[in-house]
Amino acid sequence: MSKKNRNAKKQQAEARSERMKNLTMVTVIVLFLGLGIFALVQMFVGSNEEPEAAQVSEKIFEYEGQPVLGDPDAPVKIVEFGDFKCPACKQFKDQIYPQLKKDYIDQGKVAFYFVNNPFIGEDSMTAAIAAESVYQQDPDSYWPYFEALYDNQGNEQQVWATPELLVKLAKEETPEVDADQVKKDIENETYKEQVEKDRQIVGKAGVTSVPTLFVNGRKVEPQEAFQYNNLKNIIDQAIEEAQ
Numbered sequence: 001m002s003k004k005n006r007n008a009k010k011q012q013a014e015a016r017s018e019r020m021k022n023l024t025m026v027t028v029i030v031l032f033l034g035l036g037i038f039a040l041v042q043m044f045v046g047s048n049e050e051p052e053a054a055q056v057s058e059k060i061f062e063y064e065g066q067p068v069l070g071d072p073d074a075p076v077k078i079v080e081f082g083d084f085k086c087p088a089c090k091q092f093k094d095q096i097y098p099q100l101k102k103d104y105i106d107q108g109k110v111a112f113y114f115v116n117n118p119f120i121g122e123d124s125m126t127a128a129i130a131a132e133s134v135y136q137q138d139p140d141s142y143w144p145y146f147e148a149l150y151d152n153q154g155n156e157q158q159v160w161a162t163p164e165l166l167v168k169l170a171k172e173e174t175p176e177v178d179a180d181q182v183k184k185d186i187e188n189e190t191y192k193e194q195v196e197k198d199r200q201i202v203g204k205a206g207v208t209s210v211p212t213l214f215v216n217g218r219k220v221e222p223q224e225a226f227q228y229n230n231l232k233n234i235i236d237q238a239i240e241e242a243q
């Protein structure tokens with residue numbers, strides 16, 4: 001092997017060793033970064049301490065003007081922000097609300113409020129106006145109507161909350177209510193302002209998805225609300241704190 005060749009080989013070997021060094025450095029850096037990120041995630045997710053839950057002043061809900069199920073003087077007030085067109089809100093009504101009603105609302109431990117957050121379609125607003133009309137005529141009829149709206153929920157992508165359906169449901173489900181008045185209120189958008197007021201509350205409360213609940217002002221995200229045991233713990237804690 002000539003000296004020139006040997007030098008070339010040596011240079012190649014050095015270059016290889018340099019590349020290996022660089023590669024090792026990169027690997028170490030990536031590993032450290034990875035560990036760092038893992039540690040950060042652990043801090044936020046994996047730690048035993050619960051993350052600070054968002055708390056808002058309950059004044060913003062204007063409870064007095066909102067439909068309420070159960071005893072308004074109950075130690076715990078739960079507000080649901082929802083849209084009658086929202087499939088997850090229907091799911092909440094079907095899966096969680098009946099248990100909540102049985103365990104807490106009917107026991108006088110929880111007063112349950114609903115605030116409109118109509119955003120999915122034009123008919124989200126129509127349904128909200130119809131429900132407000134029912135509420136204004138007879139507050140107790142609000143809840144059977146609320147349930148009927150979710151029971152008759154159609155495809156999210158389609159306009160199903162038509163004035164015809166909304167009036168028909170009022171006729172069938174809320175005998176105390178004058179369905180013709182509901183029809184007029186839909187046509188005249190009589191309670192649109194009420195619904196717009198609810199929308200302002202949505203903004204103040206920082207609600208970004210539905211159904212979002214507030215338990216005595218403590219924000220409960222949808223994923224939390226759908227784990228009933230989790231929700232129970234939050235409510236039980238709130239009852240304890242209220243005593």
Ligand code: CA
Binds near residue numbers: 066198
């Ligand atoms: Ca309202």
